[in-house]
Amino acid sequence: xxxxxxxxxxxxxxxxxxxxxxxxxxxxxxxxxxxxxxxxxxxxxxxxxxxxxxxxxxxxxxxxxxxxxxxxxxxxxxxxxxxxxxxxxxxxxxxxxxxxxxxxxxxxxxxxxxxxxxxxxxxxxxxxxxxxxxxxxxxxxxxxxxxxxxxxxxxxxxxxxxxxxxxxxxxxxxxxxxxxxxxxxxxxxxxxxxxxxxxxxxxxxxxxxxxxxxxxxxxxxxxxxxxxxxxxxxxxxxxxxxxxxxx
Amino acid sequence: xxxxxxxxxxxxxxxxxxxxxxxxxxxxxxxxxxxxxxxxxxxxxxxxxxxxxxxxxxxxxxxxxxxxxxxxxxxxxxxxxxxxxxxxxxxxxxxxxxxxxxxxxxxxxxxxxxxxxxxxxxxxxxxxxxxxxxxxxxxxxxxxxxxxxxxxxxxxxxxxxxxxxxxxxxxxxxxxxxxxxxxxxxxxxxxxxxxxxxxxxxxxxxxxxxxxxxxxxxxxxxxxxxxxxxxxxxxxxxxxxxxxxxx
Amino acid sequence: xxxxxxxxxxxxxxxxxxxxxxxxxxxxxxxxxxxxxxxxxxxxxxxxxxxxxxxxxxxxxxxxxxxxxxxxxxxxxxxxxxxxxxxxxxxxxxxxxxxxxxxxxxxxxxxxxxxxxxxxxxxxxxxxxxxxxxxxxxxxxxxxxxxxxxxxxxxxxxxxxxxxxxxxxxxxxxxxxxxxxxxxxxxxxxxxxxxxxxxxxxxxxxxxxxxxxxxxxxxxxxxxxxxxxxxxxxxxxxxxxxxxxxx
Numbered sequence: 001x002x003x004x005x006x007x008x009x010x011x012x013x014x015x016x017x018x019x020x021x022x023x024x025x026x027x028x029x030x031x032x033x034x035x036x037x038x039x040x041x042x043x044x045x046x047x048x049x050x051x052x053x054x055x056x057x058x059x060x061x062x063x064x065x066x067x068x069x070x071x072x073x074x075x076x077x078x079x080x081x082x083x084x085x086x087x088x089x090x091x092x093x094x095x096x097x098x099x100x101x102x103x104x105x106x107x108x109x110x111x112x113x114x115x116x117x118x119x120x121x122x123x124x125x126x127x128x129x130x131x132x133x134x135x136x137x138x139x140x141x142x143x144x145x146x147x148x149x150x151x152x153x154x155x156x157x158x159x160x161x162x163x164x165x166x167x168x169x170x171x172x173x174x175x176x177x178x179x180x181x182x183x184x185x186x187x188x189x190x191x192x193x194x195x196x197x198x199x200x201x202x203x204x205x206x207x208x209x210x211x212x213x214x215x216x217x218x219x220x221x222x223x224x225x226x227x228x229x230x231x232x233x234x235x236x237x238x239x240x241x242x243x244x245x246x247x
Numbered sequence: 248x249x250x251x252x253x254x255x256x257x258x259x260x261x262x263x264x265x266x267x268x269x270x271x272x273x274x275x276x277x278x279x280x281x282x283x284x285x286x287x288x289x290x291x292x293x294x295x296x297x298x299x300x301x302x303x304x305x306x307x308x309x310x311x312x313x314x315x316x317x318x319x320x321x322x323x324x325x326x327x328x329x330x331x332x333x334x335x336x337x338x339x340x341x342x343x344x345x346x347x348x349x350x351x352x353x354x355x356x357x358x359x360x361x362x363x364x365x366x367x368x369x370x371x372x373x374x375x376x377x378x379x380x381x382x383x384x385x386x387x388x389x390x391x392x393x394x395x396x397x398x399x400x401x402x403x404x405x406x407x408x409x410x411x412x413x414x415x416x417x418x419x420x421x422x423x424x425x426x427x428x429x430x431x432x433x434x435x436x437x438x439x440x441x442x443x444x445x446x447x448x449x450x451x452x453x454x455x456x457x458x459x460x461x462x463x464x465x466x467x468x469x470x471x472x473x474x475x476x477x478x479x480x481x482x483x484x485x486x487x488x489x490x491x492x493x494x
Numbered sequence: 495x496x497x498x499x500x501x502x503x504x505x506x507x508x509x510x511x512x513x514x515x516x517x518x519x520x521x522x523x524x525x526x527x528x529x530x531x532x533x534x535x536x537x538x539x540x541x542x543x544x545x546x547x548x549x550x551x552x553x554x555x556x557x558x559x560x561x562x563x564x565x566x567x568x569x570x571x572x573x574x575x576x577x578x579x580x581x582x583x584x585x586x587x588x589x590x591x592x593x594x595x596x597x598x599x600x601x602x603x604x605x606x607x608x609x610x611x612x613x614x615x616x617x618x619x620x621x622x623x624x625x626x627x628x629x630x631x632x633x634x635x636x637x638x639x640x641x642x643x644x645x646x647x648x649x650x651x652x653x654x655x656x657x658x659x660x661x662x663x664x665x666x667x668x669x670x671x672x673x674x675x676x677x678x679x680x681x682x683x684x685x686x687x688x689x690x691x692x693x694x695x696x697x698x699x700x701x702x703x704x705x706x707x708x709x710x711x712x713x714x715x716x717x718x719x720x721x722x723x724x725x726x727x728x729x730x731x732x733x734x735x736x737x738x739x740x741x
Contacts, residue, residue, distance in 0.1 A: 105427055325642055325664065351673060352669065352671040354666070356666050357664055
């Protein structure tokens with residue numbers, strides 16, 4: 001038996017979007033402590049690790065922890081139909097995930113549960129050499145600038161933090177002002193950390209971060225990036241593999 | 248001689264949209280009492296029956312009642328160009344329908360009159376067993392929910408009123424709250440009336456209803472639906488054949 | 495050495511749009527008095543003649559006047575990313591055009607300089623017989639009306655000014671009210687000036703004119719049109735060849 005009620009509709013929408021931005025299908029772990037999901041995107045370039053603790057729900061009840069395969073593309077479409085005033089009820093019923101929106105009229109949705117795939121991937125262990133904190137909009141805007149000339153960007157943390165892109169038609173170089181860097185920490189033994197990433201993936205990873213979110217980015221030269229931000233009471237972590245090509 | 252002046256530009260736009268949502272070409276009857284149109288959509292699944300009485304115009308003058316074939320797709324495009332402050336003048340001139348927009352500068356449009364097709368279809372005679380009144384937005388929102396999973400929906404009037412859709416990926420079930428049902432009447436000899444309809448057609452039928460319109464829906468199990476709403480001083484009635492498939 | 499700083503970001507965006515609406519690549523003349531560009535569109539139907547004097551910049555410094563080939567389609571994409579609060583710095587560096595946006599964080603863009611094409615075309619010499627002044631929105635709205643039925647329009651200046659279009663499905667005739675004609679002057683020796691032009695080109699020509707711009711149109715029967723309007727401290731002139739077909 002599983003039953004959960006959500007009243008922070010906005011954060012729930014963002015949470016589902018944060019997952020659906022990267023994967024279509026995934027295994028949602030329904031545990032006593034809350035909901036969890038860890039999955040690779042279909043092309044194995046990025047990993048999403050999502051957690052929403054029980055305290056993030058208005059009410060949350062699980063008798064037997066379980067894992068269910070969910071089509072997040074479908075769940076996202078349904079979730080988008082929730083209105084700000086709706087309470088969202090989640091439950092399992094006859095091998096279906098039931099989603100009720102209640103605010104006067106009850107609107108009942110249900111989607112089939114997919115066969116649960118294999119065990120979730122492990123979280124990569126990387127000794128990052130740099131960490132930067134930035135407002136999500138600050139990064140998003142810089143990525144839009146970079147998109148003008150290329151489909152990949154170099155992220156570099158050293159004395160400051162910069163995003164750089166080079167393409168056939170032009171080049172873009174953004175050196176963030178100190179005011180905009182909310183925190184930066186580069187290990188003494190390295191001068192800088194720099195890697196190149198796909199712009200499309202970076203955009204997907206940040207798409208569910210709202211305007212006021214703070215994003216923590218961890219870097220190590222030519223290694224995957226780790227990006228983390230909070231969504232309501234929950235939090236989402238992404239790992240993204242670097243591109244081999246130089247920018 | 249025919250000359251009519253419209254000052255309720257918004258309602259006129261909605262009226263033309265109400266027709267154009269279902270048919271491209273149709274025969275407009277210009278009668279002493281007002282304008283009328285009754286036509287089947289090209290695939291013969293739905294019928295639109297429109298009436299705008301003479302009192303719905305600022306001035307309305309017809310010497311000899313006539314019928315003209317009109318390309319409503321074209322007329323709709325022209326009508327969309329009217330501004331709120333425009334008075335719209337309709338007249339017939341040398342086998343063309345002339346549409347003038349006047350508010351300072353006069354903008355004159357004209358479209359050719361098509362060969363008038365055969366006599367208009369008869370209004371179907373159905374002994375409906377249920378009638379429901381709802382705000383147009385209430386229905387439109389429910390249809391958007393249903394669209395997530397299917398291209399057809401079941402409408403059921405019994406103890407209450409519900410809209411239900413089932414698809415490969417999920418199912419949707421909306422039971423309208425009593426507050427949202429502005430009126431419901433089901434004949435005693437039947438327990439309920441239930442039929443399945445195309446979502447695309449239902450959306451087209453409601454597209455010209457503005458947010459505050461009240462829609463009267465009549466149902467009979469496995470029979471066509473009748474939907475009616477007012478547009479300014481006019482009114483539009485639609486009949487829509489049910490789908491045979493079960494939902 | 496060339497360095498220019500722009501603080502009227504909005505006008506600069508419009509200026510680049512005014513050029514990019516017609517041509518992809520062109521030769522920008524960097525002169526002591528300011529920036530100039532004169533170029534034919536690729537299909538040789540229209541000519542754009544643009545000037546932004548040195549006083550239109552916050553600061554403007556040129557040591558050796560030069561001409562550079564610019565991909566205006568790319569420059570326009572970059573310019574669109576400027577925010578209202580940004581100062582825009584232009585400079586030449588290692589055969590690249592550098593564009594910096596400064597407002598706190600500096601965002602640096604650069605595009606390659608194209609091989610400068612041949613000498614700019616001459617300005618056509620036409621003895622126009624009519625001149626009309628209109629608000630840009632007045633003309634734009636009329637062109638939208640005309641678009642409903644055709645892809646070309648007749649412009650006629652005589653006792654008044656009118657725009658007319660005829661197509662297979664209908665016709666449009668707009669006689670501008672005297673209030674809307676800000677000035678009209680037709681030479682005595684002709685009764686009227688009338689030519690037919692491509693709607694697509696007319697739309698492109700006016701696209702960079704903001705809502706409050708006044709457009710000066712010069713006409714001569716079956717001759718190119720001349721259209722001129724101001725953008726901030728600069729001004730743009732277009733010549734557009736007439737269509738041979740009658741409307």
